[in-house]
Amino acid sequence: MSRKRKMASITSAGLVFAMLLSQSAVADLGTEQVKAAENTAKWVDTEYVVNGDFESSINGDGSITGWTKSTGSGLFVTKDEWAKNNTTQFTKIKDITGDNSLSQTIKNVEPGTYRISIDQDGQKDVKSGLYVKYLEQAKELPATTDWDNWETVTTDEFTIEAVQDVDICIGGDVTNGYWGDIDNIKLQKLYETKADDTDSSEENQKGYTISVNQTDVAVENGDTVNLEAKITYDGKEISELPEGVNLWWWVDKWNDHIDGLDDGTLENDNGSGKTLKAAYTTKSAGKYYVVAQLKDADGNELGYVCTTITSKAPEIDTSVDNDDIVVAKVKDLSSDFIMGMDISSVITELGSGVVYKDYNGKVIDNVTDFCKLLAENDINHIRVRVWNNPYDSNGNGYGGGNNDVATAKKIADACRSAGIKMLVDFHCSDFWTDPSKQMVPKAWKAIQLMRRLQL
Template sequence: MRKTKFMKKVSAVILLSSLSLLTFGCSNPKSNKDTKKDNKKSTEVTTEANINANNSLTNGDFEAKDFSGWETTGDIIKVQTDDWATVNKTYFVKMSADAADASFEVKQSFKSSVSGDCAAGIDYEGAASFAGSCKLTVEANGKSASVDFKPSKDWDFWEKTSTSENPIKVEESDVVTITITGDLKKGDWGDFDNIVFDKADSLKGDSSNEKKSFDNITYGGAKGSGSIDYKGITYNGMLINNGNYIKGVDISSVLSVEKSGFVYKNADGSKGDLFKILADNGINCVRVRIWNDPYKQGPPKSAINSYGGGVCDLDYAVEIAKRCKKAGISFFPDFHYSDWWSDPGRSICPKAWEGMSVDEKAKAAAEFTTEALKKIGDTGVNILIASVGNETNNFMAGESGIENIAIIMKDAAEAIRAYDKNILIAVHFTNPEKTNYLASYAKPLDEAGVDYDIFASSYYPFWHGTLDNLKSKLDLVADNYGKLTMIAEYSYSYMGSQDATATQKEYKKASPENQYDAIKLINEFSASINNCIGTFYWEPAWPLTDESTWDEYGSGWTSSIAKEYDPNTAPEKAQGSACYEQSWFDQEGNQNPVLSKGLFKKLWKDK
């Protein structure tokens, strides 16, 4: 931003005082947060007054709370503020074509207060799906220069542009005209602010239109092949996953399910081993959530005294890692930094960390991470990725807000880097359908100095909008910060009513065959996301086990004692798997088509 809030307020006071004198004591224009005008042509200021008011560029920051000093055309613009914004909390111009395609023009002539090679500049933001066009034009002494700008990074992420690449020579007091025009398509929205005219050199480099390049990421070197259009990615000198697309699953609940008596079957119906079944089907990485201490205080640490959800302590993770090693599958520990579920609605502080400051929690997270990686690493399994948090939109370890989350992430990430610099460090967020990943998370993490490699998102099509929207959100992070991207969680139902047919035409009603098609669609599309290295299906092997096992083996999503730890969201009684309808096995353990037809080997066959 080019302004300060203080200077904007001072300018506004001076401007309004001047207008009061010019109108011989009439009251100032009404001040409110939404000052939309009917703008066939602004006649608010007479020609003589306009000349007097515009001895220099007037109200370029719109802190007059209206269009004072400007001529405007079109009824799709208004001056307003946004109480929810974090970047620009002052007044700006909102443009919005709600009902139909529409256009606008905002124009001002003024006397230059500078001389030399000069240019105009503007700040703007708007919808990632913005389909129209906007232009900033400056004219003086028979010369003109213009620059197109198009909002693309969504709400609360302001960009800048200027005409500095094509400066105009002016002398002080020469008349200059700045014009902002927009041709919006139905549904487009955007904002602009801080229109300036200054020496071109002072505005050079002040542009968001330049495409960034990152030497640490190159494409090529793919080893395998399939219907996924993946070229291979080398990142910081390392060919990711040996040139193979990551086809991952999260099977955190597997030990509790097996202990509950469930049998995973081979394609021919015989008793099988889940890890071999997955490996034979082309799965090359397993993700496992890790909770710090998912047990009731006091009694022995056993499943019957756990909060359920697969138990998922470090010892369980180590056992799964051993079986991954045997099957030739890489490992991905997902640290929640809680004793139970962490997601956008909660991340309760681990019992052992209660009373700690955020800095103390960050240190504790680093120590826990190091201990866990050492124990997992001792199994000999290849640790491909490690995640510092799970769906950390709002909370981590009892702390709220991205600033506090970043403090914990930073120390935890440093611990991973110190243990093994080749492990890819992931951050994980969700709700791409309503969240600006770039402004809300990637930018503050960068400012906080969090060292990570992968920006990962959950994507459940029945909740999280379209694949095109997901791509737009992750592409912005990849393009602006040079990060790898990944789908950390996704799934689709083979039975029941939870499908995406109500909102998206690409998906079909839940059935085994339609589950196959949805998984194929998501994976093939994922490779079009910039810098995407793979996907992880969430809990494809978590069936609905017998009710008696939910407390005894922790094979339901919650046990009857979880409420002691999470009184706000845990139910009174134990409950079974929350995702059995998205399983790759039916309730008798038979394989669904995604396995029996070998989908993942068709998507990408490792070499």
């Protein structure tokens, strides 16, 4: 074979090998693309278990917040620097045999796939004798591997089809002579996500969110603003808050809200921490900052929304409305029923240009015709106030009708001609009096007190 032919053969072989490499690379790339599109699963810690890390207080009777402990149980909480969370651990002791159990009812667990997770440490290669019991299932805790060698144990997964309570129990006969610890009991939820779905990260899937139907609203003084919070957990809206999670409504006027008012009324919050609705009634012109704050049992904030309410004084309509004022007649009144009104100012009103008209549009320009019009409309009693001398030294009236005796007599004559009875309201003064204000008439000032009493 010639050199040239050999070179051709080698070149052909090289091309075949290169093509195989290329095809292999393409196949590998396709496999990676398929893998990237496949669903992946993540176990995410939930907030359902109350005091699962045993950080809440231990009660004076030895009970543990959130948990029910069997009588004489060898399980107790103690503070220890070697705890899994470096603060508190849940310890099993060897000297008590028989039933040793710790249980809790987890409230309102949403549908999904779950498992229970527990951290444990203890004597090397020795089983504690405890089981994790849940939904009629049980898992024995495996042998611990050594002191302060914490390991996480998980149960088999289980499925919740509808919202329900789940009872969990850690209990059993403690192995004779065994010492060890457990900590951080959690209910974990399984999430299936796509590897290329950035919105499916643990941070975006886990935890609570809160929103409120109104966050910036303008009203008039005295108006009520109705607020409603929407709470989601792991992307799903919940209608009731689980045990250990509370929603607090309050009015903020601190920090960035020092210009806020708090003289209104916050309603519909019964103080339980479970109310998703609230209403705030404003009182003054200004801004109100109403806060909806979601917290866990330890007081940690899970979410916060502030609604700004801007309140202003109502606008006053100063325009003149010329529409007719109609008062409907009350039917079937007895013949002696008193239908009365005060017309003390009618003479000064007519003299100052006020125009009264009857139903036919005829102008009423004197007190006699005015009283006849009243009588035709079933007025049968008139009240008239009488002042002693309602004028100053220059003859200017004090106002309010300037009702001296002469003015009252004119009104009385008009009432008599119309068949209307009159009630005279004597004011022993030159102007208005009432129980807290009694001005002596000018004409009486020089008269001794005893003489005044005789007048």
